[in-house]
Amino acid sequence: MRLPLPPERLKKILVGEGLVSEDRFNAVLKEADRKNQNVLEVLIAEKIADSKYLNDLVAKALGVEVADFSVKSLDKDIVRMLPEDIARQRQAIIFNREPNDVYDVAMVDPSDLETLEFLTQRLKVRVKPFLATSEDLNRGFSVYGYELGQDFKKLIEENIRASLSGTAKTIEEAAAQLPVVGIADNILSYAIASRASDIHIEILEDATLIRYRVDGILYEVMSIPKTIHPALTARIKILSGLKIDEHLKPQDGRFRHQIVNQIVDVRVSVMPTYYGEKVEMRLLESSQKPLSLEELGMTATNAKTMHDALASAYGMIISCGPTGSGKTTTLYALMNILNRPEVNITTIEDPIEYNMKYINQTQINPQAGVTFASGLRSLLRQDPNIIMVGEIRDAETAGISVQAALTGHLLMSSLHTNDAPTAIPRLFDLQVPPFLVSSVLNLVVAQRLVRKICQSCAYSYEYGPELTKVIVDQLTLLGIPKESAKTPKILYRGKGCSSCGMTGYRGRIGIYEVLEITDRVKKVIADPRFDLTALQREAREAGMKTMFEDGLEKVELALTTIEEVLRVIRE
Structure with missing residues (x-):
């Protein structure tokens, strides 16, 4: 994200306002450069100033106003005067038309005269710049999403027709032809526009099925003629550096795909199935920076507990949950x-x-002989302060991890357990003695990802006794007295609109339970007659809220639906 003011000018303003000293600003500037972030983002993340206050200061210095719009208020016809690829490239969005035929443009950098001149010449209208954050613009860009997907579908259908009328004799020739290249590019571009995390290309008896995973849910997007499947698979293999003549063995690869100014890392897995090869592509935005704990969805209390655990020079922090629950994202944030x-x-x-x-x-x-266990042994000779092991899968890795944490290293890893307390018996199963678990463990965090209500079509409703009973039953199952849990009075859901692809949901957020290993919890863990129920009771007395309770709080805040919380808790 560009900085709308030169650093020296911004420093003068912030120092003049008494927000920072010159030394503090210089330190923040270095931190921003180190993290490849905008200095304003670092100022906000470190709570030196809030976003609104900084925007007002910068806007005043530039002599412009701060853009004020919501997705609901945007006129789609006005927004689409500027094609999405140009809007994203220029980091600008048209959000209003004034009575005198002047168009208001929200920009990350309102001082970008070249972009203002470009917009004036292209649109043949007068434009007025406003200051906006990249988050504001991303919300505005959602207006493009749904219709853009429909355009990609049409392009794919046109390319399929062109491919089927071609004269290629071999897979290699077909993969090199423009139609197949276009189909592959459009499948990827549509997935990115749809905010998909995964693409599944599955060959069936009579067709090839394309499915996207959006916000954790798989959706069927389209089916294409089976005859084009070999050429499409070959094209993806070529991009990934895989063997196009190998059809009987699984293959893994990766490549980068760029759409306008957005670069996405694509991780590819090809697997032979009954009717042919299935392709799975995981989309990872290469420019995405790690989120803060608060951005992940942690409450202030849970975030403070996490920060306290990170202050320790040694020990273990474990992230728990099933596949796809966001464990790795949490470890990256830490x-x-x-x-x-x-x-x-x-x-x-x-x-x-x-x-x-x-x-x-x-x-x-x-x-090559590099496993979690052997790799961990080797990196211990690299003089690490902090170690992250992607997953503890076996007793050997568990044993080395514990020894590393006991010898002056802070070690973070993940386990596949359903909640935080059950991570303890899982470590016992991995042959880590109870006395070592109690000595080395600092904190366990369990989590799930729930879909967020689309804020463009959210509405509230009151719920009846049937749903009340479902909530009470779930609390009882978890051993939580109803009176001690904060149950929502009003519920929310999304109607479905173009911003969310008619699903009522857009994006995801985490629900968490954070188990702090206090002295009393250590005693329960080290007890030869270890009892999981006693551990759960002690954890609650120490202040741990279950994922369900955390989810109920997010339901009351209109962040997600009760159906989502119940769905992921019961998985």
Whole structure:
């Protein structure tokens, strides 16, 4: 994100306002450069000033106003005067038309005269710049999403017709032809526009099915003629550097795809199935920076507990949950907090999902003898302060991890358990003695991801006794007295609109339970007659809220629906 003011001018303003000293600003500037972030983002993240106050200061200095709009208020015809690719590239969105035929343009950098001149010449209208954050613009860009997807579908259908009328004799020739290239590009571009995390290309008896996973849910997008499947698969293999003549063995690869100014890392898995090869592509935005704990959805209380655990120079922090629950994202957020010049952070992962600046990341490679256990042994000779092990899968990795944490290293990893307390018996199963678990463990966080209500079509409603009973039954199942839980009085859901693809949901947020390993919890863990129920009771007395309780709070805040919370809790 561009900085709308030169750093020296911004420093003068902030120092003049008494927000920071010159030394503090210079330190923040270095931190922003180290994290590849905008200095304003770092100021907000470190709570030196809030976003609105900083925007007002910058806007005043530039002599412009702050853009004020919601997705609901945007006129789609006005927004679409500027094509989405140009809007994203220029970081600008038209959000209003004034009575005198002047069009208001929200911009990250209202002082960008070249862009203002470009807009004036292209649109043949007068424009007035307003200051906006990148978050404001991203919300505005959602207006493009649904219709853009329909356009991609039409393009794919046109390319399919062109491909079927071609003269290619071999898979290699077909993969090199423009129609197949266009189909592959459009499938990827439509997925990115739809905010998909995964693309599934599945060959059936009579067709090839394209499905996207959006906000954790798989949706059927389209089916294409089966005859084009070999050429499409070959095209993806070529992009990924895989063998196009290998059809009987699984293959893994990756490549980068760029749409306008957005670069996406694509992780590819090809697997032979009954009717042919199935392709799965995981989309990872390469420019995405790690989120803060608050941005992930943690309450202030849980975030403080996490920060307290990170202050320890040694010990273990475990993230728990099923596949796809956001464990790795949480571990990356923790590493980002700890990422400072004076510490050496090393990781062993499978795979490396995001490249983090100043962190030494290693991917396991069993064929080369690099497993979690062997890789962990090797990186202990790299003088690490902080270690992240992607997952503790076996007793050997568990044993080495515990020894590393006991010998002056802060080690973070993940386990597949349903909640925070059950991580303890899982470590016992991995042959870690109870006395070592109680000595080395600092904190356990369990989580799930729930879909967020689309704020463009959200509405409230009152619920009846049937749903009240469902909530009470779930609380009882968790051993939580109804009177001690905060149950929502009014519920919310989304009607479905173009911003969310008619689903009523847009984006995801985490629900968490954070188990702090207090002295009393340590005693329960180390007890030879270990009892899980006693641990759960002690955890609650120490202040732990279950994921269901955390979810209920997010329901009351209109962040998600009760149906979503119940769905992920019962998985």
